[in-house]
Amino acid sequence: MNKARSKPVNALAMHGALILYTLIALFPVFIILINSFKSRRAIFREPMALPDAESFSLIGYQTVLKQGDFLLYFQNSMIVTVGSLFFILLFGAMAAYALSEYRFRGNTLMALYLALGIMIPIRIGTVAILEMMVATGLVNTLWALILVYTAQGLPLAVFILSEFMRQVSDDLKNAGRIDGLSEYTIFFRLVLPLVRPAMATVAVFNMIPIWNDLWFPLILAPAEETKTLTLGSQVFIGQFVTDWNAVLSALSMAILPVLVLYVIFSRQLIRGITSGAVK
Amino acid sequence: MADRPRIRWHILVFLAPAVLVYSAVMIFPLFNTLRLALYTEVERERVFVGLENFRTLFFDPVWAEQFWNALGNNFWFFLIHMAVQNPIGIALAALLSHKRLRFAALYRSAIFIPTILSFVIVGFAWKLILSPIWGIAPSMLDAVGLKSLFAPWLGREGSALTTLALVSVWQFVGIPMMLIYAALLSIPEEILEAGEVDGITGTAAFWKIKLPLILPSIGIISILTFVGNFNAFDLIYAAQGALAGPDFATDILGTFMYRTFFGFQLQLGDPHMGSAIAGAMFAIILVGVCLYLFGIQTRMRRYQL
Numbered sequence: 001m002n003k004a005r006s007k008p009v010n011a012l013a014m015h016g017a018l019i020l021y022t023l024i025a026l027f028p029v030f031i032i033l034i035n036s037f038k039s040r041r042a043i044f045r046e047p048m049a050l051p052d053a054e055s056f057s058l059i060g061y062q063t064v065l066k067q068g069d070f071l072l073y074f075q076n077s078m079i080v081t082v083g084s085l086f087f088i089l090l091f092g093a094m095a096a097y098a099l100s101e102y103r104f105r106g107n108t109l110m111a112l113y114l115a116l117g118i119m120i121p122i123r124i125g126t127v128a129i130l131e132m133m134v135a136t137g138l139v140n141t142l143w144a145l146i147l148v149y150t151a152q153g154l155p156l157a158v159f160i161l162s163e164f165m166r167q168v169s170d171d172l173k174n175a176g177r178i179d180g181l182s183e184y185t186i187f188f189r190l191v192l193p194l195v196r197p198a199m200a201t202v203a204v205f206n207m208i209p210i211w212n213d214l215w216f217p218l219i220l221a222p223a224e225e226t227k228t229l230t231l232g233s234q235v236f237i238g239q240f241v242t243d244w245n246a247v248l249s250a251l252s253m254a255i256l257p258v259l260v261l262y263v264i265f266s267r268q269l270i271r272g273i274t275s276g277a278v279k
Numbered sequence: 280m281a282d283r284p285r286i287r288w289h290i291l292v293f294l295a296p297a298v299l300v301y302s303a304v305m306i307f308p309l310f311n312t313l314r315l316a317l318y319t320e321v322e323r324e325r326v327f328v329g330l331e332n333f334r335t336l337f338f339d340p341v342w343a344e345q346f347w348n349a350l351g352n353n354f355w356f357f358l359i360h361m362a363v364q365n366p367i368g369i370a371l372a373a374l375l376s377h378k379r380l381r382f383a384a385l386y387r388s389a390i391f392i393p394t395i396l397s398f399v400i401v402g403f404a405w406k407l408i409l410s411p412i413w414g415i416a417p418s419m420l421d422a423v424g425l426k427s428l429f430a431p432w433l434g435r436e437g438s439a440l441t442t443l444a445l446v447s448v449w450q451f452v453g454i455p456m457m458l459i460y461a462a463l464l465s466i467p468e469e470i471l472e473a474g475e476v477d478g479i480t481g482t483a484a485f486w487k488i489k490l491p492l493i494l495p496s497i498g499i500i501s502i503l504t505f506v507g508n509f510n511a512f513d514l515i516y517a518a519q520g521a522l523a524g525p526d527f528a529t530d531i532l533g534t535f536m537y538r539t540f541f542g543f544q545l546q547l548g549d550p551h552m553g554s555a556i557a558g559a560m561f562a563i564i565l566v567g568v569c570l571y572l573f574g575i576q577t578r579m580r581r582y583q584l
Contacts, residue, residue, distance in 0.1 A: 010481075014374050015382075021371060022389045024449070028404045029392065031415060047415050087300070095297035098290050110294065117305055119502075119568045121510040123533070124561045125308035127315055127540055127554045132308060151304035154297050183289040212397035214513040215533075219541070234399045234517060244413075247403065254400050262395050266388050273457040 029255060036060055036248040043244055060245030061253075064236070067246070070253060072225070073232030077257075080142050080228060081210050084149035085203050091150065092157030093165075093199065097187050099158065100165040101173070111162070117155035122148065123215060133220055140223040148216050153206040164198035165191060201272035204265050211258065229254060313561065316554035332555035346556070348527055349535040350563075352440055356531055357508040359444035360451075365500055367448070368455025369493075373485055375456070376463040387460070394453035402517030405446045409433050433518065436528040443529055447514050451507075455500045462496035463489060495576075502571040509564050512537060532560050 034050055035043050042055030049055070064070060099111050122129075129148060130139070138144040168191055176186045192199075217231040227235065233254040240246040262269075319328045335342050371390060375383050393401065408415045409432055417429040432442040466489060474480070474488050512533030515523055521543045523530035538546065540553025 011380070014377060014380060018371070018374055018382075018386045018390075021367075022386055025390045025393050025452075028401075028408055028449075029396070031408060032400075032404050044413065047413060048418070087296075091297040091300060094293040098293035102287065102290050104287070104290055110298070113306075114297070114301060117301065119506060120309065120561070120564065121506060122305050122309075123510050123512070124557045124564075125305065125312045126536075127550045127557060128308035128311035129304065131311075131315075131550070132304075147300065147304050151301050154301045154305075158297060184292075187293070208395050212395075212399075212513075214398055214516065215537075218516075219537075230397045230399050237399070237403055244407075247407070251400055251403055255396060258395050258397070259392070262392065266391070270387065270391070270457065273461060 032248055032251050032255065036245075036252040040245055043248070057245070060243075060247075060249030063240070063243060063246040064249045064253060067240070068232060068236045068250065069224070069227075070229070070232065070236075070250075073227050073229040074257065076142060076226055076232075077211055077229040080145045080149065081207060083142070083146040084153065084210050085206060087146065087150040088153035088157050088206055089199050089203060092154050092202065093161050093192060093195070094187070095154070096158045096161035096165050097191060100162040111158075114155055114158045117152070118159060122152045126215070126219060130219055140221050140226050142221065142226055144220040145216055145226075145228070148220065149206075149210045149213075153202075153210070156205070157202045160202055161195060161198055164195045168194050200268050204269045204272055207261065207265070208258070211261075229257070309561070312554045312557050315551055316558040319551045320549075332551055333558070336552065336555050336559065342552075345527065345530070345535060346559075349530045349532050350559075352529065353509060353511075353531040355440060356444045356447070356511065357505060359441060360448060360504050360508055361501065363445065364448040364452050365455050365497070365504065368452050368500070369459050369497070371452070371456045372459035372463055373489070375460055387456075390456060391453035393450045396450065398450075398513035399517045401446060401450050402514050405449075406433060406518050409442070434525060436525050439519070439525060440529045443515060443518060446518070447511070450514075454503070458496055458500055459493055462493040466492050498571065498575050502568060505567045505571075506564055509560060509567070532556065532563075536560065 031047070035047060037051040037057065038055045039057035039059065042049070042051070042057075046055070051057075095114065099107060099114075133139040133144045138147070172190055173186055176190050181189070211228075212230055213228075214230050214234060217226075217228045218234075221227070222231065233250050236250050237247050240250070316332055317327060317329055318325050319332060320326070336346050337343055374380070375387055377383075407413055411417065411429075411431045417426055420426050420429050430438065432438045470488060470492075471484060474484050479487055510533055511531060515529050515531060515534050516537070519529050521534060521538050521541075523534045523538075536553055536556040539556055540548055540550055542548030
């Protein structure tokens with residue numbers, strides 16, 4: 001009896017706590033978004049109000065589009081993210097296959113060597129990375145960023161993918177070998193399609209940190225033509241600090257692509273995390 | 280011909296790209312940076328000076344003050360994460376993993392949103408919200424009758440670092456939440472039912488059954504937080520700039536290294552001192568990871584589920 005009565009109260013308290021925290025999590029984003037559509041006066045007079053017919057204004061967005069080259073920044077971010085993901089997945093899957101499929105001398109050692117990078121942040125080596133990029137003329141190119149992010153993403157990718165590749169049935173691969181397929185064909189035609197879910201998990205894990213990174217764009221590719229969206233908005237906002245319309249609009253424009261990506265991939269991301277891919 | 284084992288070229292081909300990129304862009308620069316920390320520049324020549332840079336960093340009055348300040352701030356930053364982020368994450372996960380809770384997926388997705396935003400967005404958004412000019416924070420506090428509590432937290436030396444740490448907590452609480460949530464879901468039903476038979480339900484079940492079982496995940500979260508915090512940079516830089524104001528009150532190792540290595544305003548960049556700071560960061564992270572791997576992880580009891 002007692003137990004039965006306390007249940008609805010419990011559920012109510014739980015929902016209350018969760019709703020409260022959800023509000024805390026979403027409130028700042030919401031405030032930024034609504035105020036980006038308001039006139040300067042309305043931003044200050046009624047910061048919490050939704051934009052209405054009177055206070056609605058796109059002046060901030062106009063400034064942003066006129067002054068900042070956000071389309072270019074967006075394109076750069078796209079190229080860097082997609083390029084890095086491509087190489088992380090391709091090279092990572094190949095290495096993971098070699099480590100999980102074949103027995104050879106140094107196998108364990110090689111796996112350990114590649115796993116080192118999971119815990120050690122690549123930023124520690126920044127000074128030498130910059131020196132190397134300057135020496136090879138890659139500084140202020142998107143290639144510099146793609147290379148760095150590929151190196152940064154590989155350790156975890158190899159680790160996760162080799163776990164999954166161990167589960168691919170040996171019979172299938174051996175059947176391929178009996179049919180005379182080369183090791184390369186077996187990998188690309190038989191194994192890769194089977195580990196696609198794991199590849200998607202790795203891709204989603206890497207996508208957000210790469211897209212959001214500020215450190216390497218700032219150091220390796222700060223030129224106007226190679227700015228990523230994150231760096232571009234940082235610099236833009238720094239220049240327009242006093243123009244609240246422009247700042248709020250620039251923030252909103254930086255939020256939007258990530259939010260869209262999240263809506264598309266959130267199921268994959270959450271499944272990836274909760275399936276224990278990072279154990 | 281068949282006597283000698285032939286080289287299996289395909290293994291080499293499969294391994295080569297990953298190993299090459301990883302070695303060339305990550306491992307080699309890492310060691311090269313540690314090597315550069317042992318040099319200095321005298322009249323445009325690179326000169327080997329041994330551990331001189333580290334001596335300067337730890338004991339020279341000007342450098343040491345900045346270094347210990349950044350290190351101390353970094354530890355405070357980490358402590359706030361451990362004390363606030365991880366307990367909130369665990370609590371949220373415990374609520375979410377409750378059976379028969381409706382809208383769990385919705386809450387989960389919404390609470391994770393800050394985690395996907397970039398530091399630039401998070402830093403500036405909170406800077407605006409906490410700004411005394413705009414008045415969002417004071418008017419919200421006013422609504423609950425606490426207006427007197429408001430202060431320009433980000434602008435004060437005493438509170439700026441804690442405020443930024445809490446902003447970072449706000450951003451990253453989704454990660455411990457998700458990992459603990461996954462761990463809680465993997466606890467077999469039979470164990471909880473056995474507990475119920477013995478009369479252990481609700482909160483008691485959490486403390487006595489679930490918490491011991493998710494300890495390994497809490498360990499992983501702690502080390503992830505540690506590594507993440509000790510190479511943090513972006514949030515401080517986005518919110519307070521490279522000078523990590525007010526008066527270096529929010530300076531952490533990442534911003535200190537950036538300033539030293541790149542130079543800022545009147546200070547010239549010094550890659551060798553920058554490398555020395557990177558070396559110190561490397562040592563701290565290494566010690567943390569080793570403590571976790573050999574000290575905590577091996578001793579932690581793992582229950583066979």
